[in-house]
Every structure is written in C-alpha cells, then in structure tokens.
Amino acid sequence: MSCLRNPRSQEVTKDVSAKKVVIVGAGPAGIAAADALRAAGHTGVILIFGEERHAPYDRPPLSKQILAGTWLPEKAQLRTSEQFAVADVTLHLSVRAASVDVEAHQVTLESGEQVAYDALIVATGVTARELPFGHQLEGVHVMRTLDDSQALRSELETSQHLAVIGAGFLGAEVAAVARSLGKEVTLIDPLELPMQNVVGDEVGSMIADLHRHHGVNLELGHGVSSIEDRSGRATGVTLDDGRTVHADAALVAVGARPAVEWLRSSSVPLTAPKDYGAGGVRCDASGRAADDVWAIGDVAAWWDPILERHVRVEHRMTANEHARSCAHDILELAPTATKTVPYFWSDQYDLKLRSFGLPSQQCSFQVVEGDLEGRRFVAAYTDESDRIVGTIGAGMFKAMNWWRQQILDGQTLDEALRIKQSAENPA
C-alpha cells in the first residue's frame, strides 16, 4: 500500500483506496456509505460521527412497527458493533459536528476537537420542523428519532385522544397506528386531503376515506392557530376557524428541514430556500458539493440531469443509492451502472401504498390498472408532455414493476398503454 504522505498535495499520486473518509451522520445514508466504500475496495480509515446516543437504526419503522409495539427497537438497528468491527469502521456516537473548513480539509466537532479528512461525506439528514408555538408543553411531540417514537409510544399508554397536526406520510401513518391502539384520533391539515401534494386528489380522497372508515376524525382544510393547555399540559388544538379539538396529546408532523446549520459558515453550497431542493446541500449528479466534499441522503439536493434541476428526496432508498454512487465517485471508479428511480412506501391499516418516480399533485393522473375503490390499483402521473414521471399503487406489485420500467425508459403514457395493449392482445 502506498502511503499518504501529504493527502492535500495534488502533486503526490494518491492511493484513492486509502483515503481517510469522514462521514458526518450515522443514519442509514452514512452507514450505507461506509458499506459501499468497503464493498468497492476502500481500505483507508472510515470515521462516522453521529449525534444520537443510539447505535445506528432505520427510521421508517419509527412511525410504523416500533410505534405500534410490534417491533422492539433492536429490530431496527442497522448494524451491530461486531459488524462495524469486522468492516473496520470507527463509529463515534453522541458527537456533533460544529463546522467544516473545506480548504483545510478539516471538520471541527462541538467539543472543539478537529478531524482531518481526505474525503468528507455529509449525511446529517433532516430535523423535524416545529410550529412556532406549543412545543414546550407536555404531551406535544414530534417524530424523527427513536427517542421521539418511544416518547410518543409511552404517551399513548396514558393519553386517550391524539391530535395529529399534519396529514403527510408521517402524520397519516401515526394516525393509523394510534387508531389500531384504540386511541381517539383527529388528523388536521391545511390541505383538503391527506398527502395531497404528493399523491394528488384521487389517491388523497381514497386515503381520506380509509381513515374515515377507521374512525379518524378528519379536520382537513384547517390550519392550527394554537395549542391549549392546563398547567403546561396540552388539552386541545385550536383550529383557524376558532374551534378547539380536544386532545391530551399532539403530534406535530409538519415536515422536516435539512440539518445544515453546521455548514452555514463554510463554503459548502446550499440550495436557496425557494429552489426545489429547498435548503439542502447543493450537489452535482454524483453528489459532489465542494472540493472533496460529498452529500448524500435527505440532506442532499443532487442535480438531476433528466429533470434539469436540483432534487432533494427524503426517501429511504435514495439514501442507499446516493451512498453507492458517492462511494464510487470518491474511489474514482466508473459510475454505478444501475439506473434507479425514487421509491417510497407507506403502510396505513392494511393499505400498503407504494410509489416509484416523483408523482405530484401537479401531474395529470390516470388509473392504469385496477381501481381505487378496491384499493388495488396502479396510477400513472404524467407531466405536460405526457411523459410518465411517477406511479403510485397498491396490491398489484408485478404491474407496478412494469410501470416502474416505463418511468426509467422515459415513456409517454400513450406509448406505454399501446405497448401494454399489444402485449396483452397480440395480433
């Protein structure tokens, strides 16, 4: 192994596989990056810094199995300490990074300690957005970490009525779990339908019906103006029309914002608040943000060469894909060949919603397989030129995979339907 006499000197030929890689963020993206580096033949030091005290864990189960109590938290643990030891990855928990000096290739921790790197991976994820009021009250929760999930779970052991503020994915999933635990649930959102900005009106209506059917009190089309309390304990949520919904606990699920505060003093570029990738680390199509700095996962807004804009996707699978791609870039290997599309899933009651691509309310919508009434369907979301940009479905997985391929191929809906028809009715 050639040694790194002076890793910052451009004159010395670097052994790229021996670079010292520092990963800030011990969530799924950070862990996947370490895995991908080792899998691609990296032999150098890998240091991971995580701010939480828990061993790295997966987040999707927090609002599903862990909140419901069907999984113990250990089941969501991403790697055991033995696995880190075998991979020769050094993990530091309960440590926060305070700043980075891109020129000097150095991260400063909150303790003041300085850590040099040859390659830096920013994987700090997102933090829960909060309301401007109410969070100091007992009984008011957010949901981002394992501690958050367990706090809400123990809250629901005594509280009877949960107000869920925000009917996005997280809010809708928590509402479903709380109903399954026998709680009275009110689901509140300023939009007219749950998850409306992503799934659109038709699928949004189906989800609203599902929650109504399961006894959730829906307060849609309403903002929240205050959270009421008695002696510092939440007692209700007042809506923008002046009515107060009784609740002894509230979950605020109004989105998340990229955890980039520690980067603000650095030359690492951030996307402007009004950009699509709002507030995330601005990266090229390989995740490169600055000289020897990459960003991956929820915090990263990668350039999308097809959509021709920066896109920040808070999906679990994007974390893995970013990690693999960035590991190859760091090691100066050929880009990963696998073409992928974003994927998300959401479990609510017995509905298992799955989506490929980037559907949105702005797209044209058409059910292309099955029907919404039976909650067994595939829907295609198309842009203004009829190109399929996303698909959402339930209960029809084989068909979903076929439509996923149409997104990858950049197919128009018209053409896709024609191919499908001629496959089903060969002349």
Place this chain on the structure above:
Amino acid sequence: MRIELDQDMCIGAGNCVLTAPDLFDQRDEDGVAFVLEENPSPEQEGSAKEAEALCPASAIRVLKK
C-alpha cells in the same frame, strides 16, 4: 452459499427481484419478497450479493454455507 430473507423486515421495494429475478420474486398483493432459489449456483452468487447490498431494509442475508 445460502440466501436468507426476513419477510417481516421486507418493505417491498423489489430491488432484489429487479437485480436477481432468477433468485427472488415478490407477492403481488403486498410486495413482500420471497426466495426462489435458496442455494444459488456459483454463477448466481454475484447477483445474490448485489441483491443483499441493494436491499434498503437489510432483509436479505447471503451466508457462506
């Protein structure tokens, strides 16, 4: 080599099916994956390991026998 899949952890992303269609399939109703061939041939080992690496839920384990 032997493939193990924890269906309880599977999230139905279908990466394994897309990567190694001769080794994995998924249920049509909920997308949960299942193993078609628990003991892959030497030629299939590469795609089995790829499926393990790509699984976002870490539900797949490829074990040396």
